[in-house]
Amino acid sequence: xxxLHQLEARKLLKELDYVKSDYEYKNExxxxxxxxxxxxxxxxxxxxxxxxxMFEKKTNRRIDExxxxxxxxxxxxxxxxxxxxxDKVAITESKVxxxxxxxxxxxxxxxxxxxxxxxxLNDLYITASSMxxxxxxxxxxSICDQLGISYDLxxxxxxxxxxxxxxxxEGIFFMESTFSWKWHHAEDEGEKSxxxxxxxxxxxx
Numbered sequence: 001x002x003x004l005h006q007l008e009a010r011k012l013l014k015e016l017d018y019v020k021s022d023y024e025y026k027n028e029x030x031x032x033x034x035x036x037x038x039x040x041x042x043x044x045x046x047x048x049x050x051x052x053x054m055f056e057k058k059t060n061r062r063i064d065e066x067x068x069x070x071x072x073x074x075x076x077x078x079x080x081x082x083x084x085x086x087d088k089v090a091i092t093e094s095k096v097x098x099x100x101x102x103x104x105x106x107x108x109x110x111x112x113x114x115x116x117x118x119x120x121l122n123d124l125y126i127t128a129s130s131m132x133x134x135x136x137x138x139x140x141x142s143i144c145d146q147l148g149i150s151y152d153l154x155x156x157x158x159x160x161x162x163x164x165x166x167x168x169x170e171g172i173f174f175m176e177s178t179f180s181w182k183w184h185h186a187e188d189e190g191e192k193s194x195x196x197x198x199x200x201x202x203x204x205x
Contacts, residue, residue, distance in 0.1 A: 006152075006153075008158070009141070009153040009157070009158065009161070012158065012161040012165065013138065013141055013142045013145060013161065014142075014145075015165055016138060016142075016161055016164055016165050017142055019039045019165055019168040019169060019172070020168055022168075022172060023171055023172050023175075025166045026172055026175050026176070026181075027171075027175060028119045029085065029174045029175075029181070029184060030178060030180050030184075031179055032184075033180040033183060033184035034180045035179060036180075036183075036184070037179060037180045037183045037184070040183070040192065040196060041196055041199065041200075044193070044196050044200075045139070045200075051200060055200055055203060055204060055205055058203055058204050059203060060167075062203075081144055099137060100132055100135065100137055100140055102146060103140055103141075103142060103149065103151055104128060104132045106149050107124070107125070107140070107143055107144065107147060107149065108128075110127065110147050110149070111125035111128065112125055113125065114160070121147075121198070124143055124146065124147065127139075127143065128140060128143050131143070137157070138157075138160070138161060138164070141153065143155075179195055179198070179199045182195055183195045
């Protein structure tokens, strides 16, 4: 049963690494596509002044509505929940730090540039040090896999891994549903124009 537990942990860690990499890659695509999409949108509206006027009126009206809906609270009341959240994070980090210490020491023994002359291992040392400082225990576990260092994930760790994977996948699904993503992957100018019209309609109607 222990071996099965370890295999599940390794599978989840690899899946998380892949999903995170996929998320970062697609996020960069959307970031760059956003700029191109908005430029094309502005060009399209310039060529269609009536549509541009309708679009701008609707957009400005929506902005006014959002401003009116903003709660006007004192600075102290706004900061209270933020400070409370920071306290929670600090407590969590202190707990995680204790779990990481012994594993990090094992990684250092196998990767430190003063002890090991191997570029790949030295790179892992740098990565592990960064993860240690940020209390990224899942990242530390992933490096342990690469170095053959044993570790034991708790049921809470497993749940956390699964949760992170789900969140990353949801983020990817959202990005792939945006107009910028679809516009970037459009096969021809006709499809791009259709997407621009769809976007404008979604804002006007």
